[in-house]
Amino acid sequence: MSDHAEAPILQLSGIAKHYGTVRALQGAALTVHRNEVVALVGDNGAGKSTMIKVISGVIQPDAGRIAVDGEPTTFANPLAPRRHGIETVYQDLALAPDLDPAANLFLGREVLRGxxxxxxxxxxxxRMRAEADAAFSRLGVGLQDTRSEVGTMSGGQRQGIAVARAVLWASRLVLMDEPTAALGVVQTSRVRALIESVREQGVSVLLVSHNLPFVFEVADRIEVLRLGRRVAVYSRAEATAERVLGAMTGAVETMPEP
Structure with a gap:
């Protein structure tokens, strides 16, 4: 875990996003340091999905500041975060089921022959297959047949492919949206190992999840959103189910957002 002596690799502050009269984010904030796993949690309607879309460049905030390594920037489109070494593993994984794993890793970034x-x-x-196999090996992603179509593989294997694709291109941060959704116990354990492997590659992880027991196992810090604002931040040592759930529901006193 980072000692936080340097500027955060990603910092959002004062983020606002309105959809008509609906205020999805109201001065929200988020901080991710180098070489750490941060979990973003909150009840339905807290603003997590909107925050993910802001970070991944899918939508632009109405107000607020985004900084990468302390330098202000904007994520005007989904390509902008990629240029900063930020990759997203979406909940639906966004894989092409009729392509093999290597082709999925290089989808949109294909390598041409000389x-x-x-x-x-x-x-x-x-070359693409060799680089893909090396990425799978580094992350411990076990695939029996790397030439098979991704659509024939298990949910856990597809999750591993999606994570490997993100890590192959990320230099700073991998954002994982509900990575354990619809996975069983064994597959969830593999995702936990994947997250540890990502951090070992020197890449931070921003984890968005409703699975609080999983969050408590893997996260170095937990940031809580409620009604479009960050209301609490807990280190792994401070985090308890009572505290986190209390912050999510407003049942306990929480930090004022600066």
Whole structure:
């Protein structure tokens, strides 16, 4: 876990987003330091989905500040966070089911062969497969047949492929949206191992999850959203179910947002 001596790799402050009369975010904030796992939690309607979309560049906030390594920036579209080394693993994984794992890892970032063949649009499939296999090996993603279509694989395997794709391209942060949704106990355990492997690669993780027992196991810090605002931040040592649930529901006194 980071000692927080340097600027956060990602910091959002005063983030506001309105949809007509609905205030999805009201001066919300979020902080992620280098080499840590941060969980963003909150009840339905707290603003988590909107915050994810802001960070991934899907929507732009009406107000607020985004900084990467202390430098102000904007995420005007989904390509902008990628340029800062931020990748997102969406809840639906966004994989192409009729392609193999290597093709999914390089989807939209295909490697062309050298020379004339490359100019003609020929893909360097052996290189992409080798790099994909290396990424799977680093993360401990076990695939029996890397040439099979992703659509034939289990939920846990597809999750591993989606995470490997994000880690292959991320240099700062991987955002994981509900990574254990619809997974069983064994597959959830594998996701836990994946998150640890991501951190070992020197990449931070922002985890959005309703699965509080899982959050307590993997997160270094927990940030709580309620009614569009960050209302509490707990370290792993401070976090208890009573505190986190109390902050989520407003049953306990929480921090004022600066």
């Amino acid at each position: 020379g004339l063949l490359g100019r003609l649009g020929m893909l360097d499939k052996p």
